[in-house]
Amino acid sequence: MALRKLVAGNWKMNGSLAALAELDAIAVAAGAHAGIDVLVCPPFTLIPAAVARAPDLIFGGQDCHHAARGAHTGCVAAGMLKEIGAAYVIVGHSERRADQHETDADVQAKARAAIAAGLIAIVCVGETEAQRDAGHAGIVVSNHLDGSVPPEATEVTLVISYEPIWAIGTGRTPSLADVAEIHAIIRAKLIDLLGRAGERVRIVYGGSVKPENAADILSVADVDGVLVGGASLTADQFVPIVEAAAAAIG
Numbered sequence: 001m002a003l004r005k006l007v008a009g010n011w012k013m014n015g016s017l018a019a020l021a022e023l024d025a026i027a028v029a030a031g032a033h034a035g036i037d038v039l040v041c042p043p044f045t046l047i048p049a050a051v052a053r054a055p056d057l058i059f060g061g062q063d064c065h066h067a068a069r070g071a072h073t074g075c076v077a078a079g080m081l082k083e084i085g086a087a088y089v090i091v092g093h094s095e096r097r098a099d100q101h102e103t104d105a106d107v108q109a110k111a112r113a114a115i116a117a118g119l120i121a122i123v124c125v126g127e128t129e130a131q132r133d134a135g136h137a138g139i140v141v142s143n144h145l146d147g148s149v150p151p152e153a154t155e156v157t158l159v160i161s162y163e164p165i166w167a168i169g170t171g172r173t174p175s176l177a178d179v180a181e182i183h184a185i186i187r188a189k190l191i192d193l194l195g196r197a198g199e200r201v202r203i204v205y206g207g208s209v210k211p212e213n214a215a216d217i218l219s220v221a222d223v224d225g226v227l228v229g230g231a232s233l234t235a236d237q238f239v240p241i242v243e244a245a246a247a248a249i250g
């Protein structure tokens, strides 16, 4: 089933007020291709200025807390993101699972908070290189989904991002056959967990997506978009990926 494609940029802990100038050309490209969703997830501090600069683009956060408010120094609630104009939030990125020791249960709680606040949760899953070498990529991803997907999620409130950890920031990507295999496993698991809604939840791929490989990756069955790190930081790199997604829908 062809779902609406999502091209998302995760700026991670990069960017500055000056870097928001990159949004101008990204917004032009997004405006020219109304059939796809173009999302940028800058650091929290830049979101209000990003929304002001490019009001027609879609913005998201890179994390949220599982609670709606309270004594959680340094954290940001999903409702706070919503209030400043975010529509999405990434939860369970492998960098947070590693650096902040987030578990599947934590990720599920964050996704539930995001959905309750009216955001779309992008839940990240993916295996390490050792797990892939051991032949466990499929089961690792399945287990992440079992633990992290909120039962109330629908195609409107959830996106899954398959990000093999060994492909993030390395310039290495799985073969297209490997991407297809894992996305098919994710699709089957989503249907198992969410019923008919699972057929329509978008599954995006992340990990060293570049202008050079975007068209190939976007041509794979059940790849409903991409989550781009390094190549989302400049319009020079990100716009061609947006164009590749637009070309993929014809």
Ligand SMILES: O=C(CO)COP(=O)(O)O
Pocket: 010, 093, 163, 167, 168, 169, 170, 171, 206, 207, 208, 209, 227, 228, 229, 230, 231
């Ligand atoms: O982690 C990623 C997106 O969330 C991918 O990062 P890179 O595109 O830099 O490999």
